[in-house]
Amino acid sequence: MMKKNAILLLAAALILISGACNEIRNGDGTGRVILKVTDAPFDINSIESALVTITKVELREECDGISDACEFITLSEDTVTLDLIDLRNGVTETLLDMEIPAGRYDMVRLYIYEAGLKLKDSELIHRLKVPGGSQSGIKVFLRPVLEVAEGSLEEILLDIDLSRSFILRGNPAHNNGFIFKPVVRAANMAKAGCIRGVVTDTEGTEISGASVWIEQDTVTATTFTDTRGFYAIIGVPTGIWSVSATREGYDTVRYDGINVIAGNKTVQNFVLTKK
Secondary structure (H helix, E strand, O other), rough: OOOOOOOOOOOOEEEEOOOOOEEEOOOOOOEEEEEEEEEOOOOHHHHEEEEEEEEEEEEEEEEOHHHOOOOOOEEOOOOOEEEEOOOOOOEEEEEEEEEOOOEEEEEEEEEOOOOEEEOOOOEEEEEOOOOOOOOOOOOEEEEEEEEEEEOOOEEEEEEOOHHHHHHEEEOOOOOOOOOOOEHHHEHHHHEEEEEEEEEEEOOOOOOOOOOOEEEOOOEEEEEOOOOOEEEEEEEOEEEEEEEEOOOOOOOOOEEEEEOOOOOOOEEOOOEEEEE
16 A cells, blocks of 8 residues: 655755665555656746646556556646746755655656746746646656665656757747647666766856756757856766757867766866857
8 A cells, every 4th residue: 555755845955866775664565756856948048937737647667568558656646836947957846755665667657737938028928738748648768667675765856858848939039939848857866876067168257058968879968057157967877978068159068978877976067168
């Protein structure tokens, strides 16, 4: 029988990567799962708020068959609205914290009712429906599979990428509104690390609003530096990555062979040269 500890914790918090070494000796055949949300936004200088309303969250037991024939457990049916613009550079918001049966889980299904985007210097809020997001849900695979042992504490990170989720109709000079097609990745935090650092120019001045992204075969996650030039990408799967940074008016700098180890912070700073 599933035991719920705390369904929803609304306080945003800096996440410290901790693996499956955290144990709670309850001996009742359950483990604890924490689901957190973060974001990788596009051109944050023009955005005042980016709201996403989530109405339901489910977790699927590992299954090789068709998803509709596999068993899902409901983690939450509370309606929660998050402002993703606040969730950057390692800041997360805890969506739920609860006990679930021990086992292997390979998918999160997220039901998003609507999104709202408000630009600076505008009173208009672009309210956008999510095609199929509130009925059939958005399926996000967990790779590697989440293994919940009896008494263990596991964390799942959901990264909603605004840079690819909100699509501008027209162009910035002739804004015809937006389309919202959520791009979400899920990270098993027990098997993930963090890449962080500072972006400066050749004179040592911190660069805010610089774009930083990681990739292997394709771009996996992006973020932007804050006013101190700081960036952090959390929930990075273990392995070898390429990390790049740029900003308008500067060259792009790329580092290959960046090794990410579970539970560790990898520091990679950038010095950008003006064009």
